[in-house]
Amino acid sequence: MHVFSQGRILPAAVRISVALADAGLKASDFDLTAMDARFRALSAAPMKVSMEESSHATALKPVLMTDFSAPVFEWQLSDDAEDGPVPVHLQATATGKASVAIIQAEILFPSGRSTSERFAQWMAGGLPLHAGQVVSGVTAWRNDGRVWIDWDYAKSAVPPFGYMSLSEWYFEMLRDSARHDLYERALQVEIAKVKEKNADGCTVLDVGSGDGILSMMAIRAGATAGTGVEYVTQIARASEDVILANRSCNALGAGPLDIWCTDVRGVPELPEQRRFDVLVSELMDASGLGENLILLTEGSKRRLCKQNAAVIPARLRLRAVLCEVKLPFIDGVNIDAFWPFWPTDRAFGSALWLGVDLDKQEGDFKVLTEPVELFEVELGQADVNDIPARAQYSFPGIAAGTCNMVLWWFEAQLSQTDPSVVLTNAPTQLDGRHAATCWGQAAAELVGTAQVRPGENTSIAMEMVFGDYQLRFRSAECGESSGVLRDAPPPGAPPYSAEFKEMMQAWREKQRELAVSGRQVGRTAIRDADVEAVAVLQKAALAVALHPQGPTTLVATLLLHHCF
Structure with missing residues (x-):
């Protein structure tokens, strides 16, 4: 909100409707x-x-x-922010169960222009509706921090405590149809091949089974x-609910399906007659390597599967491009000062690579x-020694610019039998084989500088940080750099002032101190098996996250992350 000297406020007003x-x-x-019932109640913020x-x-x-209802609120931003309860008058247009309230905020400007944003509030237990039904019992509230909905039929099928917070990214993964469709094709091909040769049928091991869909x-x-193996207790238990629900509605066949809640590395080696015919896993992150995919796949196949067992994915390759990256101008406004804070991980200096998504137009x-x-x-054969610790690459230039980041993605050949079944998180502008995925891509800042010209090759060195599965890149001119990144603005921007750099350094030090002290509180309670202390931490984190006028989403998310 911006206040002009004449007293005008932009934006001028907000109009709220609900569906x-x-x-x-x-x-x-x-x-x-x-998965909704178990984890949505702990969401730290409204859902986009x-x-x-x-x-x-x-x-x-x-x-x-x-x-959408008639507007339940319309107020000038100079007015008092608190209001409610206001009844929301709705009529059902379809039969089914409503699980969210959609809150539409229309932001109004004095010029007559407007823009709208929509977000969802989870409704525990849901509300069965019949087409034509007049919906009662829904009310709206607002204050200077949030708009929210109350309803008089709220209920939950599971207790609100004792589970965990899942990031919105996890739910994006569960909605990723490209991921699901390609994995199902690979499973169909490999299971059919085993059954053609084996009269005893086909058994499948799913490592990192999560919600149980694979x-x-x-x-x-x-x-x-x-058999699914899932290390996280809360997710393993939720997957049992998922399996039971799909048995009940006949979406799942009659074959036995068990979930082992354990670390697959601790499962004793199986005798030959009990070993699995197919090993499936989905352990990729945006970088392709981060969830210990290579070692877990190799160890699981060697100890738990038959020698000729099919492995899904069968092969993994990484591909990369050089990029010039900066923050976009917003209506002609230069926002280069925010460069050190984007993406979030970069602000804390906590990772060598960053998760970005070109398909969401993140950054320029x-x-x-x-x-x-x-x-x-x-996969299934390789171990970490098969990844080059150091390598040199020549990138053919197609556009002029200053490279300050290397962007890469994975291509997972899911089926050895059908090599055409390939899942990739490449940006769709570079690879249009299927829709954008949940992963986005990985990007690492280039150590040193590299000028790229069309028709010329640019030499870049890659190093893998031992034990971290993290890739580091440096330019040829950089030599044997320590890998410390320069605190510099994006290409084409003026240098930061000494005062700004000092401020950034002090801010980062303060964040590191807070992170250390916060972790110590939670770890002490867990290490000492102080159940009451852990419960207090969990409830405090939830109260912060769910209070309509609580602190920022980032604070709530950090609390939830460290306390659960």
């Missing part, structure tokens, strides 16, 4: 709403929703079950038995080169 919608998790004809066809493939796209796909594809990325393959490994 009810079904945002229950469903994927590949499986019902995943048990998209109603447009052109939105990102993994965006939350609720199905409206009522029209295990259920295996049973649906004809596996005679499946200019691709300067053709893609180059960094390396390729055969």
